[in-house]
Amino acid sequence: MRDFRSKRVCKIPPSGIRKFFDIAQEMEDIISLGVGEPDYNTPWNVREAAIRSIEQGQTAYTSNSGLNDLRNEIKNYLKRSFDVSYDAKKEIIVTTGASEALDIAIRSVVDPGDEVLVADPSYIAYGAGVMLAGGIPVSVPCLEKDQFRLTPDSLMEKITPKSKVLLCNFPNNPSGGVMNRDDYKAISDIVVDHDLLLVSDEIYTELTYEGEKTSAASVDDLWERTITINGFSKAYSMTGWRIGYLCAPEEMCKSILKIHQYVMLSAPTTAQYAGIEALRNGADSCREMVQEYKIRRNLFVKGLNRAGLETHMPKGAFYAFPSVKSFGISDEEFAERLLKEYHVAVVPGSVFGPSGKNHLRCSYAVSREDLMIAVGKIEEFISTL
Template sequence: MRDFRSERVCKIPPSGIRKFFDIAQEMEDVISLGVGEPDYDTPWNVREAAIRSIEQGQTAYTSNSGLIELRQEIKKYLSDSYGISYDPKKEIVVTTGASEALDISIRAVVDSGDEVLVADPSYIAYTSNVMLAGGVPVLVPCLEKDEFKLTPDSLMEKITKKSKILLCNFPNNPTGGVMTKEDYKGIADIVTDHDLLLISDEIYSELTYEGEKASAASVDDLWERTITINGFSKAYSMTGWRVGYICAPETICSAVLKIHQYVMLSAPTTAQYAAVEALRNGADACREMVSEYKIRRNLFVNGLNRAGLKTHMPNGAFYAFPNIIEYGISDEEFAERLLKEHHVAVVPGSVFGPAGVGHLRCSYAVSREDLMTAVGRIEQFVSDL
């Protein structure tokens, strides 16, 4: 019998993150720094809004684009936060999480053979989604010496005549690197001169610790050529609710909507009502969470540096990205031995792309107590090395 799987699917590697989760689940007394998920419950007022919607029988499909009141709140949030404006009727689509937003955005604009420039290191789904759409991912290194930012020089080195799209994620998973508005201005001329479309995944935008949070579309000349992706998973601790959104010019949004209406129809109705409440009355809970993450970041990163792991101070998301090159073993071997010998689960940086080689992704979305225990175990492991 023939192998019925598509060539595209066969070319996609399995998740490098899952490997370490599977090992950790079979062990006792493991501190996991591998999960990319807030350790907070969804705020109670948001949960109440969802319960209320169910009690009122608001359980039917919504518009393909999502509840109009949610799209209006998204418009208000983006206007208040970044000074950018979208028409909630034509330029905003609510999706089943930012993951669907990323997938259908890429499929809506990538043709077979198109080169997609991907800021590297990147979340593991980016290159796979590009390949599933028939595109060719081209990795643009974002290096530690540049604070893991996307620089004009790195971008120019990778552009070819086939380049069509630039895909980036700031604040970044896995590095915690950020782009300021000035940083986006630094690449704006390149994007426009080479007629690129920018897909900007800003799911961690609220988790920015110093300076003003930035959105690529707020830069002059970038709005008309930017797809902004965001959602509620990180800022409001709503990972399981699966609500995200896409903001883009009408021509692009209409293309995205074609795919969305066939593969998903609409995002979960109850979750959309919860998201409305999150945008209207969730800012205080978000600020409290971000304040706590900043404290944990400082404790953890300073602890890693004292333990002997050179670690850049991240300014966004909830990940540290320590450098382990000087220890003479691969990041995968380091992570495996740290898990098996000292029961701390981290993710090798190499699973996020070539620029991640020699690093580890460590999430500090765990309790302070667990972070300090993990630092102690890491210090012992480094000492043994």
């Protein structure tokens, strides 16, 4: 019998994150710093809005692009937060999580053989998504010496005549690196001169601890060539609701909407009503959560450095990205031994691309108590190396 599997799918490696989760699930007394998920419940007012929508029988399909009220709230949020303007009817699409937004954005612009420049380290789904679209992912290194920002020199070194798209995620998962307006301005001329499209995943934007929150589309010359992706999972602790959105110029949105119509039809209706409430009245809950993350970040990074793990101070998201280079073992071996011998789960940085090698992704979206226990165990483990 023939092998019916798609060649594209066969080329995609399995999730490096999942490997460590599978091991951890078989063990007891695990402190997991591996999950990229807030440890807060969705704010009550947001849950209540969803319950109310169900009680009122608002359970039918919505417009393919999403509820008008939600798209208007997204428009208002982007304007007041970043001074970016979009037409709510023609330039905003509500999606089933930021993951769907990323998928349909890539598939709408990538043809077989196109090169997609991916700011590296990057979330594991980016390279796989490009490959599924028939594109070729090309890693653009964002190095610790540059605070994991994307620099013009790194970008220029990777551009070829086949380069079509630049895919970025700032604040970054896994490094916590952040791009400000000056950083985006520094690469904008390159993006324009080489006629690139920018796909900017900004799901962690609200989790920015120093400086102003920034959207790439707010920078001169980038709006017309940017697809902005965002959602509710991180800012409002709504991971399981699967609600996100993308924004782009009208003609681009028309193409993206074709794919969305066929594969998803519309995002979950109940989650859309929850999203409306989150944008209207969720700012205080978000702000309180971010303040707590900042406290945890400071405690955790200080603890890791004290334990002997060289760790830069992340400016966004909720991950620390310490280096294990000085210990003479790979990041994968370090993570596996730490899990099996000391019951602390982290993710090896190499699964996030070449620039993640010799690092660990450690989420501080867990309690302060667990963070400090984890630091103690890490310090004990390091003393045995």
